[in-house]
Amino acid sequence: MSLITNLTRMWLTRSVKPFIFKNEYDEVLPFADCEGLGLYVHIPFCRSICSFCPYCKVLFSQEACQRYVDSLLKEIRMTGSRLTEKKKVTSLYFGGGTPVLAAPCLNEIIDTIKRYFIITEGIGIELHPDDVTPSALRMLKSAGITKISIGIQSFAKKYQAVLGRKPVRAAALAEVLSQAPFETVSMDFIFALPSQTFEDLKADIDAAFQNGANHIAIYPFIDFSFTSSKVPVMGKKEKRRLLDQITAYCMKKGYSRTSIWTFSSQPEARYSSMTRDNFLGFGCSATTLLKNQFKINTFSVEESCARKPSLRKSDCKKRAFTSCFACVRKPVATASFKR
Ligand SMILES: C[S@@+](CC[C@H](N)C(=O)[O-])C[C@H]1O[C@@H](n2cnc3c(N)ncnc32)[C@H](O)[C@@H]1O
Ligand code: SF4
Numbered sequence: 001m002s003l004i005t006n007l008t009r010m011w012l013t014r015s016v017k018p019f020i021f022k023n024e025y026d027e028v029l030p031f032a033d034c035e036g037l038g039l040y041v042h043i044p045f046c047r048s049i050c051s052f053c054p055y056c057k058v059l060f061s062q063e064a065c066q067r068y069v070d071s072l073l074k075e076i077r078m079t080g081s082r083l084t085e086k087k088k089v090t091s092l093y094f095g096g097g098t099p100v101l102a103a104p105c106l107n108e109i110i111d112t113i114k115r116y117f118i119i120t121e122g123i124g125i126e127l128h129p130d131d132v133t134p135s136a137l138r139m140l141k142s143a144g145i146t147k148i149s150i151g152i153q154s155f156a157k158k159y160q161a162v163l164g165r166k167p168v169r170a171a172a173l174a175e176v177l178s179q180a181p182f183e184t185v186s187m188d189f190i191f192a193l194p195s196q197t198f199e200d201l202k203a204d205i206d207a208a209f210q211n212g213a214n215h216i217a218i219y220p221f222i223d224f225s226f227t228s229s230k231v232p233v234m235g236k237k238e239k240r241r242l243l244d245q246i247t248a249y250c251m252k253k254g255y256s257r258t259s260i261w262t263f264s265s266q267p268e269a270r271y272s273s274m275t276r277d278n279f280l281g282f283g284c285s286a287t288t289l290l291k292n293q294f295k296i297n298t299f300s301v302e303e304s305c306a307r308k309p310s311l312r313k314s315d316c317k318k319r320a321f322t323s324c325f326a327c328v329r330k331p332v333a334t335a336s337f338k339r
Contacts, residue, residue, distance in 0.1 A: 003026065003275050006201045007260060014046075020114075021169075029079065029082075029280070029288065029289055029290060029295075030069075030293075031079075031087075031278065031280050031288075031290055032082070032084075032087065034277070034278040034290055035277065035278070036090055036276055036277040036279075037087070037088075037090065037276075037277075037278045037279065037280060038070050038089060038090045038091045038092075038093070038276045038278070038279040039089050039091065039092040039093070039113065039117060039119075039279065039280055039281075039282070039288070040092075040093050040095060040279055040280070040281040040282065040285055040286055041072065041076075041092065041093070041094050041095070041099075041109060041113075041281075041282045041286070042056065042096065042097065042281065042282070042283035042284060042285055042297075043065075043068075043094060043095070043096045043097045043098070043099035043102045043283065044056050044057045044058055044068070044097040044283070044284055044285065045058060045059070045060040045061075045065050045068075045096065045097050045101045045102065045299050046058075046059065046096070046097055046098045046101070046128075047059075047098065047101070047130070048130075050074070050163065050164060050165065050227045050229045051164055051227060051230070051231075052163055052190075052221070052223075052224075052227055052229040052231055053165075053227065054224035054226070054227055055095075055096065055097065055285070056097070056284050056285030056299045056301070057096060057097040057098075058301050060098070060101045064301070064305070065092075065101060065105075065173050066105075066244070067305045068102075068283075068284075068301060068304065068305050069102055069105040069108075069109065069306055070305075072282060072283050073108065073109065073114060073306045074110050074115055075117070075283070076109070076112050076282055077112065077115075079116075079280070079282070080112075080113070080115060080116025081116070083116055083324045085282065086115075086116060086118050086141065086187055087116065087117050087118070088117070088118045088120055089117045089118065089119055089120070089228070089280075090120055090121045090276060091120075091121045091122055091123065091124065091276075092110070092113060092117075092119050092122075092123045092124070092291060093123075093124045093125070094106070094123075094124065094125040094126065095170050096126055096147050098126070098127075098128045098131065099125050099126060100125065100127055100128075100136060100140070101129045103136070103139060106139075106145075107143050108144045110123065110143055110144060114230060122146035122147055122148065122183060122184075123143075123144055123145045123146055124146070124147035124148065124149060124184065124271055125140060125145050125147070125148055125149070126149045126150075126151065126188075127148050127149065127150045127151070128150075128151055129141055129150055129151065129152060129166075129168045129173065130166075131174055132150060132176050132177065133176060134179050134180065135176075137179070137180035137182075138180060140180075140182075141180055141182070142147060143288060145182070145298075146181060146182060146183045146184070147183055147184035147185075147186070147187040147270070147271050148182050148184070148185055148186070149184075149187070149188060149215075149217070149271050150173070150185070150186070150187050150188065150213075151188045152168050152187045152188055152189055152204075153165055153188065153189060153190050154189060154190065154200075154204055155168060155170050155203065155204050155207045156191070156200055156203070156204070156206075157188075159193045159196065159200070162194060162216060162231055163190065163193070163231065169245055170207045170210075171211065173211055173212060174210075174212045175212035177193055177211070177212030178212065181335065183268055183269070184214060184215050184264075184268070184269045184270060184271050185214055185269075186211050186213060186214075186215035186216065186217060186262075186269070186271040187208040187213040187215075187216050187217075188216075188217045188218075188219065189201070189204050189205075189208070189216060189217070189218045189219070190219055190220075190221050191193060191218055191219070191220055191221065191239075191242055191243075191246065192220045192221045192233075192234040192238070192242055193221055193231065194231065194232045194241045196234075196242070196311055198242060198245040198246070198249075199241065201218070202249055203248055204218075205218070205246070205249065205253075206278040207246055208266055209253075209255075211321065213265075214264060214265050214266045214269040215258070215262065215264040215265070215266075215269040215270070215271050216262065216264075217261050217271065218246055218262075219261050220239050220242075220243065220261075220262070221233070221234070224327070227318065240336070242309075250263040257271060258272065259272055261297065268308075277289075278290050278291070281295075281297060282297075283297065283304065284297055284298055284300065284301050284303075284304040285297060285298075285299045285312075286297055291313045295297065295338070
């Protein structure tokens with residue numbers, strides 16, 4: 001297992017022990033008394049699919065998105081209704097996919113969550129650069145979103161071409177961002193692309209902080225074997241050297257390191273759905289970390305939508321319904337570990 005995979009696992013579980021995957025799950029999720037709980041909602045739709053991307057996503061259609069949101073709302077209600085009183089949670093993050101494609105339903109999703117949870121530290125959403133428009137940002141602000149994270153990948157045309165993405169114009173982005181301030185404006189970059197140098201990355205970091213970001217996430221390129229990516233992979237040592245150079249540069253500039261890959265220029269700027277003790281995930285592929293459990297929801301968007309919660313488990317076994325209440329939250333895997 002690579003160093004990066006090991007670090008990510010330890011970061012997720014806060015344990016050096018390995019995962020033990022079991023094909024089982026608890027019907028009742030023990031989140032009611034979890035301190036520092038964060039919420040995550042996955043919206044798996046994109047306008048086009050990037051070959052390098054490992055996330056759970058499908059091409060957007062209005063009809064599929066509406067069906068997905070309907071099932072998501074059921075899942076939120078089903079989980080929330082187990083609480084006897086409203087529960088305080090730190091944050092709510094929308095990830096994807098491209099969650100803004102569900103924009104007409106964002107208010108309804110947030111309102112449904114707020115029926116059960118009190119969000120104390122704000123709401124975040126991931127944006128594709130194409131979504132950074134004055135009207136979209138106004139809509140997000142009016143829905144109560146306080147943090148945005150924009151998937152830049154690189155400001156250099158050359159590396160956007162390597163990834164098969166369109167160029168992003170920093171100045172145009174800055175102009176739009178200046179019209180709608182958010183507490184956190186994070187920009188995502190991918191490093192360790194073929195022949196990429198520290199000078200290239202320094203230019204990206206500077207361009208981000210000069211054009212409206214107060215936080216950056218700079219991830220090493222990972223060639224996930226199940227994607228169709230043809231991007232050549234940089235050697236481990238070279239990757240490590242780049243990360244060390246990025247870190248030293250950000251420290252010299254006075255930015256604080258907020259996780260392995262993230263840096264912020266202002267103390268209040270934070271963007272992470274996972275660097276917390278406990279989190280509850282809704283929607284396909286969403287993960288849940290609670291006490292000694294790590295759960296992953298199904299990766300099938302279709303299966304996620306098709307499940308119709310019934311009231312009794314026995315009905316499900318008799319196939320009277322597509323699945324029962326418990327099955328709706330059935331993860332593809334459960335990992336147990338001791339902290
Ligand atoms: C869900 S996407 C961001 C939002 C939006 N869908 C977009 O593409 O702009 C999350 C981020 O994961 C990172 N990412 C995706 N695939 C990656 C890979 N193979 N290796 C490293 N980082 C990757 C990218 O930086 C991307 O912005
Ligand atoms: S990188 Fe973003 S836009 Fe591209 S497929 Fe992944 S989630 Fe969709």
